[in-house]
Structures are given as C-alpha cells and as structure tokens.
Amino acid sequence: MKVHHLNCGTCCPWGGRLFDGESHGLLQGHIVCHCLLVETDRGLVLVDTGYGHRQLELRRLSKFFQLLNQPQLIEGETAVAQVRRLGFDPADVRHIVITHLDFDHAGGIEDFPNATVHLTAREKEVADEQRGGAFVGTRRYRPQQWDEMERWALYPMGRGEPWMGFDCVRDLEGLPPEILLVPLAGHTWGHSGVAIDTGGGWLLYAGDAYFHHGEIGRQHRRCPPGMRFYQDLMEVDREARITNQKRLRRLSLDRPREVEIFCAHDRAEFDRIAQAGDGDERPLTQWRERRPPERTFVR
Numbered sequence: 001m002k003v004h005h006l007n008c009g010t011c012c013p014w015g016g017r018l019f020d021g022e023s024h025g026l027l028q029g030h031i032v033c034h035c036l037l038v039e040t041d042r043g044l045v046l047v048d049t050g051y052g053h054r055q056l057e058l059r060r061l062s063k064f065f066q067l068l069n070q071p072q073l074i075e076g077e078t079a080v081a082q083v084r085r086l087g088f089d090p091a092d093v094r095h096i097v098i099t100h101l102d103f104d105h106a107g108g109i110e111d112f113p114n115a116t117v118h119l120t121a122r123e124k125e126v127a128d129e130q131r132g133g134a135f136v137g138t139r140r141y142r143p144q145q146w147d148e149m150e151r152w153a154l155y156p157m158g159r160g161e162p163w164m165g166f167d168c169v170r171d172l173e174g175l176p177p178e179i180l181l182v183p184l185a186g187h188t189w190g191h192s193g194v195a196i197d198t199g200g201g202w203l204l205y206a207g208d209a210y211f212h213h214g215e216i217g218r219q220h221r222r223c224p225p226g227m228r229f230y231q232d233l234m235e236v237d238r239e240a241r242i243t244n245q246k247r248l249r250r251l252s253l254d255r256p257r258e259v260e261i262f263c264a265h266d267r268a269e270f271d272r273i274a275q276a277g278d279g280d281e282r283p284l285t286q287w288r289e290r291r292p293p294e295r296t297f298v299r
C-alpha cells in the first residue's frame, strides 16, 4: 500500500514563532494541512482533503477563520490538483476518510463527487447542525463544503475493538482492512484519527488531536502559545482532548518503532515525513519557491 503525503493548504497565521514555534519573526507562522493519498487495491483513498479552490473557498469560509488562519488557498495545493499531478484521475478517488468536518479538512470533499465519505456518525451529526462551540460552531462547520455529496459511510465512536490500547472501528465499508478509524474526541465531538497498516509499520494520522510535534514523543508536552490558544479555542470537550493527547503521547513513547504518529498541521512533521517517503513533497517545494529565501523554514 503506497501512501503519498500531501500538503493541501498552507496557512500563515498571525503570531509567527509564537504560533508555530519555528518561523522567523513574530508576524506570520506557517502551518500545513497534511493529507494522505493511499493507493489500494480498492482504488485511491484520500485521508482528509484540506482546502478547495480559491474562489470557492473564499465564499465558503468564515471571515473570522480567514483572518485568523490566513489560508493561502494556492490552487496547486488542492488535493484534486495534486492527485492529477501524481498522474491519477480524480474520478479514481473512490473513498475519502475524514477525521472531522472542520473547514480546513473538508474543503476538498466535493472535488471528488464519485467518492464515499467515511467518518464517525457523531461528527456528521454535529457538523450538519453546526454544533461545535458557542462562537466557533457555525464558523468551523461549513455544510456548503459537503452538502452535495451523496455517499456517506457513518460509524459509531468505536466498537470496542482494540488497536494499540485504543478503541477502533475496523472493516470500513469498501475499504481494505488495513485502514481503521481511531476515535479521538475532544477537538470536535466526533473527531477521529486514521490508522493505516502499510505493511512496513503502522501510520497513525491523528488529525487535530494535537497540533505541534512537541506534544508527543516526550514525557512532557511542549507547545507554542499560539497553538495552545488555537486548540483551546476549538475544543469541545477539554477532558477528552487532554486525555486522548496523553494517550497518544504514551503510545509514541511506548511503541515508536511500530507506529508513526503525526498530526494535520505541524509543518516540521510534514516536512520530515514527506521527504523521508517517496519525495512527494511537491506542494511544499512549490510553496518554498513562492517565497524569498529568508522566509523559508527553520529546521
């Protein structure tokens, strides 16, 4: 099973280094929307979709999050553009597995009208009703990003089936058994991670269960203040979020050779994983070329 790592949405939130812990200066940070394209014997599977096309997204996104997150909305970073660039037909994307329906994960869904969308039933329910925090609920969930999709596969929040100490949902409809949903509530009510058995080890895409690489792989959490603020702003269940983040941190320490864990928005993680893979870091390269050298990443 081949996994491509795609950045489907560079954002430059205000706060620079205070936000992402890595950028030069305090003006603009740089985060990614880390998505996966998985080649399987059942067709192409997209895991999260990032942002859609510029003109479309400008109408669909809330002004609040446009201002806060500063999405760059680069056409070449859309999932559909990258699928084409890899030599595939977007019609061959048969399945989309979504961690949650926030605007920065669901923006590309309708670019793949042939796909079945897989996620927890809880997430679909609260997103349709725009329940996800008193202020951010109607701003984070934008049903116009997915209301034209016809095929949905909705799952309970775990079926009591164990995976690495977590509850998981196996046997997703029409998907190979190597792809699992791992519910990780807290950021949203129905948020989940996606685990993939690549044959050479497990990947656990944790979505927005954490935001910064310093939050896992070490005993004590390290997270820049901007990302802390953002996680607090967006959480719906603090206790669940903190508990799940601790469990991820534990897993990262206990089984580092068996499972590679990564989240949706950390640029350093994306950079490392995409470059260690098959070199499918083209979106990042493209982004670099758009910036003067002094604004490229600090490693």
Ligand SMILES: [Zn+2]
Pocket: 102, 104, 105, 208, 264, 265
């Ligand atoms: Zn997100």
